Amino acid sequence: MAPYPDNDGPVDFSDVTSGASTSGEPRTYVVKKGDSLSKIAKQFYGDAKQWKKIFEANRDKISNPDLIRPGQELAIPD
Amino acid sequence: MMAQRVLFSVLLFGLILAVAVSGCGKKEEPKPPVQQPVQAAPPPAPSVASVTLAKGVNIAWDAVNPGTQFKPSDRINVLVKTENVVAGNLLGVRWQYLKTNQLVKADSIALKQNGPNSSSFFIERAKGLPPGEYRVDVYLNGAMGKSAGFSVAP
Numbered sequence: 467m468a469p470y471p472d473n474d475g476p477v478d479f480s481d482v483t484s485g486a487s488t489s490g491e492p493r494t495y496v497v498k499k500g501d502s503l504s505k506i507a508k509q510f511y512g513d514a515k516q517w518k519k520i521f522e523a524n525r526d527k528i529s530n531p532d533l534i535r536p537g538q539e540l541a542i543p544d
Numbered sequence: 545m546m547a548q549r550v551l552f553s554v555l556l557f558g559l560i561l562a563v564a565v566s567g568c569g570k571k572e573e574p575k576p577p578v579q580q581p582v583q584a585a586p587p588p589a590p591s592v593a594s595v596t597l598a599k600g601v602n603i604a605w606d607a608v609n610p611g612t613q614f615k616p617s618d619r620i621n622v623l624v625k626t627e628n629v630v631a632g633n634l635l636g637v638r639w640q641y642l643k644t645n646q647l648v649k650a651d652s653i654a655l656k657q658n659g660p661n662s663s664s665f666f667i668e669r670a671k672g673l674p675p676g677e678y679r680v681d682v683y684l685n686g687a688m689g690k691s692a693g694f695s696v697a698p
Contacts (some may be wrong), residue, residue, distance in 0.1 A: 476644050477674050484649045488635070488663040489605060490656030498619050498668060509600040509608050536670075544603060 483537075493542040497534050510542050519543055590629040592682050592689025593660075597622055605662035612694040616672030622680050622692065626661045629684070636683040637665045642693075643676040652683075 485496050495506055503517035511519070521531045523543045528534060598621050600608035607623045614620050622637060636652035648667060655661045665680075667673070673696045682689045 476646055477641060479641070479646065479648045479669075481671065482649050482667050482669045482673075484639075484651050484665065484667045486637075486651050486653040486663065486665045488653050488656055489661050490631075493603065496666075499617075499670065510603045512602065542603065 493544075495540050495542050497536050497538040497540060499536045501534060501536070503528075503531050503534065506540070506542075588628045590633055590684055591627050592635075592684050593625045593627045595622060595624055595680070595682050595690045595692045597680070597692050597694050601664040605664070612692070614673075614694060614696050616669070616675065616696055616698060618673075618696075619666050619668040620673075620678075620694065620696075621664050621666045622682070624663045624665070624682055624689075626655065626663070626684060626689075627659070629655050629658065629661055631656055631658050633685055634683075635661075635663050636686075638681045638683070639667050640679045640681065641674065641676060642679060643674075648673075648678070 483496070487493060493510075495510070497506075503520050504514040507516040507520055508514040510516075517531065520540060520542060521528060523541045527538060527540065534540070596607045596610050597612055597614075598607035598610040599614070599618060601621050601623050602608050605623065605625075607621075624635060624637075626633075626635060631654075633655045634652055635655055636650065638650045639648040640646065641648050651665050653663060653665075655663065675695075675697050677693065677695050679691055679693045681691045
């Protein structure tokens with residue numbers, strides 16, 4: 467099926483990814499294409515330099531802070 | 545002697561009569577009202593307080609770049625604030641593509657704390673979401689709470 471309908475036919479949304487989080491549980495973030503730890507830090511903390519905080523909290527998943535993959539779920543510390 | 549007896553009887557009768565009459569006219573003291581037990585007000589019902597669409601949500605549960613217009617490659621977040629909930633209450637969303645009236649995705653999460661909660665849901669598509677109008681419906685414990693519309697355009 468075409469990704470964008472050129473008529474009013476149905477769209478195949480089976481490849482849509484989604485997620486949910488709520489207060490009172492540890493925060494996580496699913497990496498998307500084009501993300502970097504700095505960008506993620508900028509979103510969560512308003513400060514790109516806080517990327518180290520995210521890196522340290524995810525040492526078990528990230529060996530190189532410049533290499534994160536779309537779909538990876540990272541812990542976001544307070 | 546006889547006259548004294550008669551007089552005494554009359555006086556006694558009169559006294560008894562006076563006592564009886566005064567007793568009839570006597571009003572009963574009003575009884576104190578019976579106090580009804582105070583009924584406790586029922587707790588306020590859980591509710592969806594607000595729904596905000598945004599490109600991100602920060603660590604303090606604030607919307608980052610809120611808005612209702614997105615690009616096909618964007619991750620679209622909906623930040624939901626709820627009130628008066630009980631831990632375990634179920635918060636759900638249904639993302640709808642209005643052009644074809646299709647369900648894009650449905651998700652739900654059990655809330656973790658009593659009182660106010662902040663939650664967020666997102667959708668995205670590696671190939672890009674098709675352009676058009678969308679709506680996200682938010683449900684709390686199966687009952688419709690609030691909705692928000694947004695659009696996707698290149």
